[in-house]
Amino acid sequence: MKDLDFITRIIEERSARILEANDRIWEYAELAFHEHRSAKLLCDMLKEEGFAVETGLAGIPTCFSGSFSYGTGKPVVGILGEFDALAILSQEAACPVKKERIPGAPGHGCGHSALGTGALAAAVAVKEYLKEFKKDGTVIYFGCPAEEGAGSKQFMARAGLFDEVDFVYTWHPASFNSVDNSHNNAIMGANFHFQGLTAHAGSSPYLGRSALDAVELMSVGCNYLREHVIPEARIHYAYIDAGGTAPNVVQDHATVRYEVRAPYVSQLKELFGRVVDVAGGAAMMTGTKMTYELAMAFTEYMPNKALAAVGDECLKEVGAPQWTQEDYQLAKQFLESYNEQTKGMIRTQIADLYGEERVEEILARPLDSEIHPFDPDRIVQVAGSTDVGDVAYAVPTLNLRVATCCVGNVGHTWQMTAQTCSPIAHKGLLTAAKVIALASVRTMDRPEVVEAAKAEVKKRNGGHYTCPLPDSVKPPLDTY
Numbered sequence: 001m002k003d004l005d006f007i008t009r010i011i012e013e014r015s016a017r018i019l020e021a022n023d024r025i026w027e028y029a030e031l032a033f034h035e036h037r038s039a040k041l042l043c044d045m046l047k048e049e050g051f052a053v054e055t056g057l058a059g060i061p062t063c064f065s066g067s068f069s070y071g072t073g074k075p076v077v078g079i080l081g082e083f084d085a086l087a088i089l090s091q092e093a094a095c096p097v098k099k100e101r102i103p104g105a106p107g108h109g110c111g112h113s114a115l116g117t118g119a120l121a122a123a124v125a126v127k128e129y130l131k132e133f134k135k136d137g138t139v140i141y142f143g144c145p146a147e148e149g150a151g152s153k154q155f156m157a158r159a160g161l162f163d164e165v166d167f168v169y170t171w172h173p174a175s176f177n178s179v180d181n182s183h184n185n186a187i188m189g190a191n192f193h194f195q196g197l198t199a200h201a202g203s204s205p206y207l208g209r210s211a212l213d214a215v216e217l218m219s220v221g222c223n224y225l226r227e228h229v230i231p232e233a234r235i236h237y238a239y240i241d242a243g244g245t246a247p248n249v250v251q252d253h254a255t256v257r258y259e260v261r262a263p264y265v266s267q268l269k270e271l272f273g274r275v276v277d278v279a280g281g282a283a284m285m286t287g288t289k290m291t292y293e294l295a296m297a298f299t300e301y302m303p304n305k306a307l308a309a310v311g312d313e314c315l316k317e318v319g320a321p322q323w324t325q326e327d328y329q330l331a332k333q334f335l336e337s338y339n340e341q342t343k344g345m346i347r348t349q350i351a352d353l354y355g356e357e358r359v360e361e362i363l364a365r366p367l368d369s370e371i372h373p374f375d376p377d378r379i380v381q382v383a384g385s386t387d388v389g390d391v392a393y394a395v396p397t398l399n400l401r402v403a404t405c406c407v408g409n410v411g412h413t414w415q416m417t418a419q420t421c422s423p424i425a426h427k428g429l430l431t432a433a434k435v436i437a438l439a440s441v442r443t444m445d446r447p448e449v450v451e452a453a454k455a456e457v458k459k460r461n462g463g464h465y466t467c468p469l470p471d472s473v474k475p476p477l478d479t480y
Contacts, residue, residue, distance in 0.1 A: 003129065003438060003442070004317060004318065004434070004438055006128075006129060006132065006133075007125045007129060007434055007438055007441070008434055010124065010125045010128045010129075010437075011121050011122075011124075011125050011430060011433050011434055011437070012430075014121060014124060015121075015430055017045070018117050018121045018429070018430070018433070019117075019426050019429075019430075021041060021045060021117045021120070022113050022114050022117040022118075022420075022421070022425070022426070023093075023113075023421055024041060025037075025038045025041060025042075025108075025116065025117065026093070026108050026113040026420055026421040027421075028041075028085075029085040029090065029105060029106040029108055030083075030084065030085055030106070031084060031085060031086075031087060031106050031148075031149070032084045032146035032147075032148050032149025032150065032480070033060065033061075033062060033084075033146045033149060033150075033480075034062070035062045035083050035084050035085075035145050035146075036061070036062060038062075038083040038084075038113075038116070039055075039061075039062040039063075039064060039083065039145065042083065042116060042117075042120060042141075043055060043064055043066070043143070045120060046066030046120070046123075046141060047066075049066075049068075049124050049127065050068060050127070051066035051067060051068050051123075051141065052066065052067050052068070053065070053066045054066075054067075057156065057159065057161060058152065058155040058156045058158070058159040058161065058475065059155065059159075059475050060145060060146070060152055060155065060475050060477065061477070062143070062145040062146075063143060063144065063145055063152050063155075063156065064142075064143040065140055065141065065142050065143065066140070066141040066143075067139070067140040068123075068127040068130070068138065068139050069138040070130040070131060070134070070135060070136060070137060070138075071130075071134070071136035071137070072137075073136065073137065073138045074136055074137065074138070074166075075136075075137055075138075075166040075167075075444050075450060076137070076138040076139075076165045076166050077126065077137065077139050077165070077166065077167060077440045077443065078140045078142055078162060078165040078167070078168040078169075078391075079119050079120075079122055079123045079126070079139065079142065079168070079169055079170065079436060079440065080119060080142050080144055080153075080169075080388065080391065081115060081117075081119035081141060081143055081144060081170075082112040082115045082116050082144050082145075082147045083112050083113060083115070083116035083143070084112055084145055084147060084148050085106040085107055085108045085109070085112065085113075085148070086106055086107060086109045086110060086148055086412060087106050088104060088105075088106070088107075089106060089107030089108070089109035089412070089413070089414055089416075089417045090102045090103070090104070090105035090106060090107040090414075090417070091107050091414040091417040092418060093418060093421035093422060094330065094418055094419070094421060094422035094423070096330065096333035096334045096336075096337050096415075096418065097337065098414050100414075107414065107417035108416075108417050108420045108421070109411065109412045109413055109414065109416045109417045109420075110148060110173070110411055110412060110416065111172070111404055111405070111411075111419075111425065112147065112148075112173075113420055113421070114173050114404055114420055114425045114428065114429040114432075115170075115171065115172060115173060115429075116143070117429060118171065118402075118428075118429035118430065118432040118433045118436075119141065119432075119433070119436065120141055121429070121430065121433035122169070122433040122434075122436035122437040122440065123139050123140075123141040123437075125433065125434070125437035126139040126437050126440045126441060127139050129437070129441050135441075135445075137444050140165065142156065142161070144156065144387070146475075147386065147387055149296075149476075150189070150295050150296035150476050150480040151296055151298055151387035152387065152475065153298075153387035153388060153390045153391050154296075154297065154299070154387055154390040154467055154468065154469060155469075155474075155475050156390075157390045157391060157393070157394040157467060158465075158467040158469070158471070162391060162394045162395045162465075163394075165395050166395070166396070166450050166454075167304075167307060167396040167397070167398075167443055167450055167453055167454075168391055168395055168396065168397040168398070169307070169311070169397075169398055169400070169436045169439055169440055169443075170388060170398075170400070170436070171399060171400040171401065171402055171432040171435070171436060172399060172400075172401055173401075173402070173404035173405065173416075173420065173428065174401035174404065174405075175368060175403055175406060175407050175408060175409045176353065176368040176370075176372060176401065176403055176407065177315060177320050177370065177371050177372060177401065177402050177403050177431075178315070178372040178373075178374060178401050179303065179308045179311045179312050179398065179399075179400055179401070180303055180399040180400060180401050181303060181374060181375065181378060181379055181380055182379075182380055182381075182382045182384075182399075183300065183301070183302050183379050183380065183381045183382065184300055184301040184302075184382055184386050184389060185232065185234065185261040185262060185268075185300060185381075185382070185383055185384065186261065186262055186263070186264060186267075186268040186297070186299055186300040186385065186389065186468070187259055187260070187261045187268070187296070187297065187385035188260055188268050188269070188272045188294070188296070188297040188468065189257060189258065189259035189260075189294075189295055189296040189480075190257070190258060190272075190292045190293060190294045190295055191240060191255055191256075191257050191292065191293050191295060191479070191480075192215075192255065192256050192257070192258060192290060192291075193253070193254075193255050193290065193292065193293075194211035194214040194215055194253065194254050194255070194282075194283060194288045194289070194290050195211060195252065195288055195291075196208065196209035196211040196213075196214065196253070196286065196287070196288040196289075197250065197252050198249055198250050198251075198252040199249075199250040200248065200249070200250075201248045201249060201250050202248055205250060207250075208250025208252075209250070209252070210243075210250050210252075210286060210288070211243050211251050211252055211253050211254035211288050212242060212243045212251040212254045213286045213288075214254065214282045214283050214285075214286040214288045214290065215242075215254045215256045215282070217281075217286060218278055218279050218282040219256070221278035221279075221282060222237065222258070222275060222278055225274060225275070225278060229262075229271060229274075230262065230263075232261075232262065232383070233260065233261060233267070233271055234260065234261040234262075234383055235258065235260050235261075235271075235275065236258070236259045236260075236261075237256055237257060237258045238256070238257050239254075239255075239257075240255040240256060240257050241253065241255040242254055257295075258275055260272050260275055263300060264300055265297075265299050265300065265468050268297075268468070269468075279292065293473075293479075294469060294470070294473050295473070295479065296476070296480060297467075297468035297469050298385050298389050298390060298468070299389040299390045299392075299393040299468055300385075300389050300393075301385075301388050301389035301392050301399070302379065302389075302392065302460075303374075303379065303398055303399065304392065304396045304397055304398050304456050304457070305376045305456060306396065306449050306450075306452035306453035306455075306456060307396055307397070307398035307439075307443065307449070307453050308374050308398055309374075309376075309449075310398075310439050310442055310446070310449060311374070311398050311400055311435070311439050312373060312374040314435050314438040314439040314442060315371050315435050316371050316373075317438065318431060318434045318435045318438060319371065319431075320368060320369045320370055320371055320403065320431070321367075321369075321402070321403060321427040321428050321430075321431045322427065323365075323367045323427065324423075326423070327367055327423055328366070328367055330422065330423070330424065331365075331366045331367045331405075331407070331419075331424060332363075332364070332365070332366055332406070334405070334406045334415050334418070334419060335363070335366045335406045335408065335409075337415060338408075338410070338415070342410060345408075346407070346408030347359055347363070349407075349408050350362045350363065350408060353372070362407055366406045366407040366408065367403060367407065367424065368403040368407055386399075390465075390467070390468075392457075393457070393460060393466075394457070394461070394465035395457065396453030396454055396457050398439075400432065400435055400436065400439075402428050402429075402431050402432040402435065403424075403428050404419065404420065404424060404425040404428030404429060405419040405420075406424075
């Protein structure tokens with residue numbers, strides 16, 4: 001317990017500053033690639049703690065790192081932090097009734113303000129541990145913007161930022177406490193541009209070539225395609241430019257964004273190629289021209305089982321956040337704010353996780369106060385995607401989940417925004433910091449674990465990282 005006692009003391013000594021940083025970044029609520037104030041705050045904190053800070057990494061102004069080395073500087077642990085918000089999810093802090101703080105503004109509906117500050121607290125604790133116990137090693141905090149947009153970690157991995165890192169830990173705000181056992185889908189996204197000819201829609205429509213028609217036919221084609229893809233695949237779209245607002249003018253331009261998902265990059269590329277073929281067919285049918293620009297792609301995430309054993313051990317040792325009666329009452333109010341359909345789904349989730357006989361008990365006190373063990377034989381395929389997958393494809397990586405919201409909470413909602421700036425998230429992010437710091441120093445002391453973790457990665461990537469995006473695709477700072 002010597003290492004945990006020390007880490008706990010370091011984090012608790014800085015807890016007020018860490019929680020203030022969470023709340024400040026929560027207030028900034030900056031969107032992907034535009035997290036300038038959030039990034040500066042985190043960089044300033046790293047500098048105050050004696051980290052060497054580098055900014056503007058991988059061609060992204062808000063991407064940065066803070067590193068600290070002691071002795072030989074080996075081994076090297078990376079800790080990932082995120083800090084971007086989501087559109088239209090502004091909400092008053094800790095308020096269980098929908099009430100926008102700033103109407104129409106972004107909000108931290110995925111908890112990334114807590115993710116970034118909790119991860120930074122862990123990096124500081126590892127730094128202090130290396131100094132106090134005169135341990136060789138390096139800790140690097142990676143500031144990773146735009147996870148909710150086109151991502152940054154694939155660009156960071158492509159730029160070689162993880163090449164000298166031995167292993168990586170990160171975490172994500174959640175409604176329960178466990179090592180993440182998810183196999184997240186790979187994803188690829190592009191903007192499809194159609195170019196046609198304007199004409200008077202009433203007197204001479206035959207002279208026009210409608211780009212909007214092409215976009216709509218592409219949607220029809222993709223909808224038929226859905227029947228003929230694997231069940232785990234997903235096809236999403238959004239109209240970026242409908243070509244104007246005048247019905248009596250044939251639209252000569254239109255843009256639609258498509259994102260496709262599949263369990264593995266190899267499946268993803270095949271599916272994306274079929275979507276491109278559909279777009280080409282839509283252009284042919286309408287006499288328009290089609291171009292597309294690939295803008296984002298993430299490799300699938302899978303937990304590193306060697307690191308997972310350490311992470312599971314450390315989660316159990318640190319334990320779940322210590323909730324108060326007030327925390328339970330607030331969580332119950334958030335749970336009650338959902339509609340009946342969602343609450344029915346939450347009941348099912350509780351039964352699956354805790355057992356049918358405990359449903360009413362958990363509903364009465366809906367905050368996870370347990371650690372759910374990691375089972376290496378039970379990796380669960382999920383539909384979502386994360387750019388953490390690209391880090392995990394380049395270097396041994398593990399994601400942990402720590403409760404910062406009520407049991408059954410739905411992400412990307414105003415409820416999540418409100419809870420991320422509440423005592424519930426405060427306790428959760430400090431707990432996550434302790435677990436990550438403890439797992440980092442334990443792994444640094446276990447070279448056999450690092451070697452086993454690296455062997456897992458080599459088996460997946462064949463010995464080197466291959467980015468799913470070609471070098472010609474740059475971070476879409478203002479276009480995604």
